[in-house]
Amino acid sequence: xxxxxxxxxxxxxxxxxxxxxxxxxxxxxxxxxxxxxxxxxxxxxxxxxxxxxxxxxxxxxxxxxxxxxxxxxxxxxxxxxxxxxxxxxxxxxxxxxxxxxxxxxxxxxxxxxxxxxxxxxxxxxxxxxxxxxxxxxxxxx
Amino acid sequence: xxxxxxxxxxxxxxxxxxxxxxxxxxxxxxxxxxxxxxxxxxxxxxxxxxxxxxxxxxxxxxxxxxxxxxxxxxxxxxxxxxxxxxxxxxxxxxxxxxxxxxxxxxxxxxxxxxxxxxxxxxxxxxxxxxxxxxxxxxxxxxxxxxxxxxxxxxxxxxxxxxxxxxxxxxxxxxxxxxxxxxxxxxxxxxxxxxxxxxxxxxxxxxxxxxxxxxxxxxxxxxxxxxxxxxxxxxxxxxxxxxxxxxxxxxxxxxxxxxxxxxxxxxxxxxxxxxxxxxxxxxxxxxxxxxxxxxxxxxxxxxxxxxxxxxxxxxxxxxxxxxxxxxxxxxxxxxxxxxxxxxxxxxxxxxxxxxxxxxxxxxxxxxxxxxxxxxxxxxxxxxxxxxxxxxxxxxxxxxxxxxxxxxxxxxxxxxx
Numbered sequence: 001x002x003x004x005x006x007x008x009x010x011x012x013x014x015x016x017x018x019x020x021x022x023x024x025x026x027x028x029x030x031x032x033x034x035x036x037x038x039x040x041x042x043x044x045x046x047x048x049x050x051x052x053x054x055x056x057x058x059x060x061x062x063x064x065x066x067x068x069x070x071x072x073x074x075x076x077x078x079x080x081x082x083x084x085x086x087x088x089x090x091x092x093x094x095x096x097x098x099x100x101x102x103x104x105x106x107x108x109x110x111x112x113x114x115x116x117x118x119x120x121x122x123x124x125x126x127x128x129x130x131x132x133x134x135x136x137x138x139x140x141x
Numbered sequence: 142x143x144x145x146x147x148x149x150x151x152x153x154x155x156x157x158x159x160x161x162x163x164x165x166x167x168x169x170x171x172x173x174x175x176x177x178x179x180x181x182x183x184x185x186x187x188x189x190x191x192x193x194x195x196x197x198x199x200x201x202x203x204x205x206x207x208x209x210x211x212x213x214x215x216x217x218x219x220x221x222x223x224x225x226x227x228x229x230x231x232x233x234x235x236x237x238x239x240x241x242x243x244x245x246x247x248x249x250x251x252x253x254x255x256x257x258x259x260x261x262x263x264x265x266x267x268x269x270x271x272x273x274x275x276x277x278x279x280x281x282x283x284x285x286x287x288x289x290x291x292x293x294x295x296x297x298x299x300x301x302x303x304x305x306x307x308x309x310x311x312x313x314x315x316x317x318x319x320x321x322x323x324x325x326x327x328x329x330x331x332x333x334x335x336x337x338x339x340x341x342x343x344x345x346x347x348x349x350x351x352x353x354x355x356x357x358x359x360x361x362x363x364x365x366x367x368x369x370x371x372x373x374x375x376x377x378x379x380x381x382x383x384x385x386x387x388x389x390x391x392x393x394x395x396x397x398x399x400x401x402x403x404x405x406x407x408x409x410x411x412x413x414x415x416x417x418x419x420x421x422x423x424x425x426x427x428x429x430x431x432x433x434x435x436x437x438x439x440x441x442x443x444x445x446x447x448x449x450x451x452x453x454x455x456x457x458x459x460x461x462x463x464x465x466x467x468x469x470x471x472x473x474x475x476x477x478x479x480x481x482x483x484x485x486x487x488x489x490x491x492x493x494x495x496x497x498x499x500x501x502x503x504x505x506x507x508x509x510x511x512x513x514x515x516x517x518x519x520x521x522x523x524x525x526x527x528x529x530x531x532x533x534x535x536x537x538x539x540x541x542x543x544x545x546x547x548x549x550x551x552x553x554x555x556x
Contacts, residue, residue: 001147004308005155011273012154012315019318023326030197030252031245031262035327041335044343048351070189075256079193097190119350122362 047127048119051080053091053135055098055109064112069094080114087114092136099137112137158310159426161466163271164230164279166313166421170267171228173417174244177261180217186250187213196253200246208250220244227271230281237272244268259323260412266319267418270312279304285463292459293452313422317390320418321381324397328378340375342368349407357407374400394419426466429516433467442469443514445507446493449474453541454492464517470494491542504542505534 001009021027026034053064066076080090095112102108112135118127187210194207208216223240227233248261278284331339338344342364349361360366377396384393398416405411433442445461447454458472491504494511502510509525512518524530 001151005151008308008311009150009154012311015315016318019322019326023322023329026330030199030249030257031265033257033259033262033326034330035259035323036330036334037259037327038344038348039327039330039334039339040344041338042344042347044346046347048347050353069193070185071193071254072185072256074258075193075254078256093192097192101190119353121346121350122364 044121045124047121047124049081049084050117050119051087051091052115052117053080053094054113054115055095056111057108058110061113064098069098084116087116087133088136091133092139095135095137096139109137154311154314155307156310157305157307159424160275160279160304160306160309162279162423162425163274163276163306163309163312164281164284165425165466166423167230167233167271167276168228168280169420170264170271170418171224173414173420174264174268175221175224175228177264177414178217178221178244178247180221183213183217183247183251184210186254189254193254195255197249197257199249200253203246205246205250207253213247213250216243216247220247230277230283230285232283233277233281234272234275237268237276241265241268241272260414263316263319263323263418264414267312267316267421270315274312275306275308276312278306279309280463285460288463289456289459293456314385314387316418316421317384320397320415321384321393323415324378324381328375328381331375331378340368340371342366342371345371345374352408352410354407354409357409360407370403390422394422426468429466430468432516433469442471443494443496443510444471444473445511446473446475446495448476450476457492461511461515464515467514467516469514470511491538504538505531508534 018032022032023034026036028034028036054061055064056062066073069076071079079094080087083090091112091114095109098112099108114133114135116131116133118130120127187208189207191207196205196207200206220240220243223236223243227236227240245265248265252258335344345367346361346364349357349367360370377400381393381397384390397419401412401416405413445458447458449455461470462472492507493501493503494507495501496510509522509531512522512525525534
């Protein structure tokens with residue numbers, strides 16, 4: 001076998017070894033991954049929900065999109081959806097960052113709240129009610 | 142025994158394959174990345190609040206912090222410029238080698254705002270593999286120019302052997318291995334994290350309702366169908382490595398296409414960069430020939446008569462041969478006595494083409510006819526019919542031919 005083919009063969013073996021290691025050791029450090037996409041089991045009684053951030057500048061409430069915080073939808077979901085117990089402080093953090101990046105006065109939010117809407121799930125009759133969670137625009141403690 | 146294993150290994154990885162296919166795939170790869178990144182994809186990384194910046198380990202190791210807007214713009218433009226050069230085939234491999242670390246760092250930055258995405262990882266591997274392989278030897282301006290010069294100096298390089306290489310197969314096989322691992326370990330993760338219960342339909346139902354597309358909301362109400370589709374998902378993901386057997390690869394890729402169409406329609410998740418990579422596995426030369434047959438191009442094939450004793454004719458014919466993906470042209474060297482050619486054609490005259498019916502065209506008109514039968518020439522067809530261009534083209538062709546001392550026959554209709 002020519003030398004070039006030996007070198008490439010060693011590269012192929014190293015690549016396969018890397019892929020096996022990612023999968024077997026469950027490496028998760030981008031760009032190394034074992035692709036755990038949608039892998040967790042979600043039982044029948046867990047109700048999905050949507051969260052919308054609504055801000056106010058002293059007047060009516062208006063919706064704030066993830067792009068208002070320079071975030072993608074996926075990044076927004078990752079920040080807010082998976083820790084509902086701390087939703088108030090997590091969305092408050094986003095609100096404070098929003099205010100910090102804008103000139104004081106008319107552009108600032110005077111209030112921010114998270115609207116948590118349960119999505120009806122077939123077979124689940126007692127879904128939690130819709131909630132309005134106030135976001136802590138002033139840091140606690 | 143070991144020699145048989147080595148022989149089988151070499152047959153799998155190093156059997157000669159088409160450099161033209163690899164070259165077209167290089168262009169497709171570059172087009173996918175340019176379309177994905179554009180000029181603004183990463184700008185928000187600089188705009189996001191530093192409090193939300195959470196660098197991936199790679200950036201921590203490289204000690205790269207959150208970039209400024211100017212730095213992101215510079216890196217984006219540099220990588221795009223390198224990709225365009227790679228696509229055109231101008232120093233394609235050095236361009237890909239230089240683009241790879243830029244793209245890796247840019248993508249790492251894009252994954253440092255709290256959410257990691259996996260869809261672009263196979264693209265990065267593809268760039269690396271194409272940089273290491275002779276992807277610049279087919280369908281690249283540099284290669285065409287080099288072959289054309291060689292043809293001018295020493296005679297035409299026979300097209301077929303020069304378009305095959307024992308190094309042209311492995312980049313696509315290794316890329317498929319990456320894609321197969323991508324799916325396979327996604328399936329393994331589901332079974333490890335959730336067990337067979339993942340396929341009872343409830344998990345898929347939850348995600349469908351959560352994503353909230355209209356088709357997904359409907360499908361979420363059909364638990365049995367959710368369970369059936371969950372089984373199909375696991376079967377596809379665990380079966381993806383079967384595509385390492387090349388005969389099974391089209392079936393696996395077709396399965397992947399349905400899988401991604403399903404996730405796009407019902408979940409609103411496209412993962413399109415991974416699906417777009419499927420285009421790299423298209424046997425472009427075979428496809429070109431098949432299109433030529435089915436559209437009748439093959440029946441309308443042209444005989445290209447050229448003077449093999451004339452360097453510029455050889456250069457020109459070499460270029461046309463490189464563009465002839467569909468195999469629609471047959472080259473006839475009249476100086477070698479291959480044929481007498483059309484009536485009145487003598488050695489060292491302008492390039493002539495003739496179709497099966499005996500219709501001939503010469504000089505600029507020959508280029509027009511060639512543009513119709515070479516798929517790579519189709520984009521130039523409108524340009525070639527701009528009013529006045531025929532006259533201008535003939536004048537130019539005459540001037541070039543006269544410089545080499547070639548008497549040019551005037552095609553009918555040109556004063």
